[in-house]
Amino acid sequence: MVEKRFTAGKLLIYLILVLLCATIVIAFWHLLNLSLSPSHIATKGGLLLYPKEATLDNYSRVIDNRYIWLGYKNTLIRTIVGTVLQLFFTAMGAYVLSKRFFPHRTFWTLFIVFTMFFSGGLIPTYLLVKNLGLLDTYAAMILPGFISAYNMVIIRNYFQSMPEEIEESCLIDGAGRFRIFLQFVLPLSKPILATVALWLVVGHWNSWFDVLIYIQDDTKFTLQIVLRRIILTGSKEILDTSAAANAAEMEKAVSSEGLKAACIYVTTLPILCAYPFVQKFFVKGIMIGSLKG
């Protein structure tokens, strides 16, 4: 099947694919150059294909901003705590539902799956979080979406494919269900748990709406919200908070465009670094997701 011959049609296909990738690569490359540009080049604009008069002023300004660091801290807290807890409880629910002999299993599955298709909506959920006194807490970033019915069904399907006989022999040996779950089922399900964990990590890292509505305290803002504010309010926030003695002179070196670009890179750097290595796990994950039933 391997044809080495380059026909016109094939050339066209290669060209279109290169163009598609070019729009993505150039967009990021341009933004990188913008973030490395001094004020007079960044404000002039246009497409920057190479770094002209490269400077790290924008970055040093962004790094000086304490909200970026607070954002990193808060994003890391919610990502780590959220992912670990959510994964554990999702798997626990999935384990129970994977047992065919669990009473009213069909009812409980429907009870949970129903929440995938219908919800109270924005306002009732907001009022609940508010009435529970969770506004301005990390819990507000983790609890409202704590267990996803979708993830639970996917993990349950994996558990169901594991032979019950081995568990039964453990039971005879005197191990309880919970211990079997911890010491036997979880370690054997690493592939599916890793996949779901990756989804949760990316979800937390990119999540912004919950912080926007539930968190007023700016020391609890996550990276996405810090970035959103900088993009919306311009660079004012960064320029104001860094108590530069000579603000006017500093403003000459950096520009709103350059600062925003630098912020985008600082906040997305972890994703860009990890992406090439974890990409294939996500591709596997999408196949798991499509093979349920």
Add this chain to the structure above:
Amino acid sequence: MTGIGARVPQRQSAFRRGLHSFAGYRKYSALTLMFIPVVAYFIIFKYIPMGGIAIAFENYKIKEGIFGSAWCGLDNFNKAFAMATFRRSVWNTLTISGLKLLFGFPMPIILALMLNEVTHVRFKKTVQTISYLPHFLSWVVLAGMFQQLLSPNNGAVNAVLRDVFGVKDSIYFLGNNKYFRGTLIVTDIWKNVGWSSILYLATISGIDPELYEAATVDGASRWQCTRYITIPSLVSTIVIMLILSIGSIMDAGFDQVFNLYNSAVYQTGDIIDTYVYRYGLGDMKYALATAVGLFKNVIAFVLVVGTNLITRRISGEGIW
């Protein structure tokens, strides 16, 4: 199956059967204990808000709460439908979703078919890696990027349009009602085309290679192989994906619109979800916003369940 000597199950009253199944919770007490926190979570964070929908039928006052506020029937719905801005948001939602479906749906299929023609493995891998990347970035990040790239003053896209294509007036993609929907559709495709192609690529890789070999022996060209083998094999996946996207037509993409729009483009860009956010949490019109949200959720629910039933019938197994 029921031959002579088959065991006839003992008849039990419904009541006793019920008791028997509840005894299961005690029998499997460890599992029950493990399940309690999970059920508690779903009750508190999913089902209590569903009860909160009652607000939609109340003249809700924050001070009086859900239980103290007076009922008002369908007043909130009538009020919403009387508002031109609400009707506009419904129309915008359907238009934006519809256009995304029309232009965005075929793109991943075309991309998958094109990638299938690529014989250089490393080139294919590179294209895939690059095109999947935007999927992993939030709309906050991408909105920051697009605001810079699409700026009418010093954005790169307008500079290219001016210098390469000779477009004289710079285009305000994100601030002009003429261009806003187009910008939404193109940026949505840009973000998702690569990622959405994975499913089609997987289907293609599952096609029996002998089919192609037989066809090539019979003198079929590359295009004929695509036309008569690859595309027909993709049809069932395409149909399922199409039905599923119709099921989510009420979601025009809140994250994207909310981060890209501004008051200048409400006319073409304000969708139901952004409307609920602005009226509900911005103006604290809780009852009205809950009613609008309910209106959307009920339609979405009917569509999703309906389309799931259809896919179940087509593919033999549903999406859940």
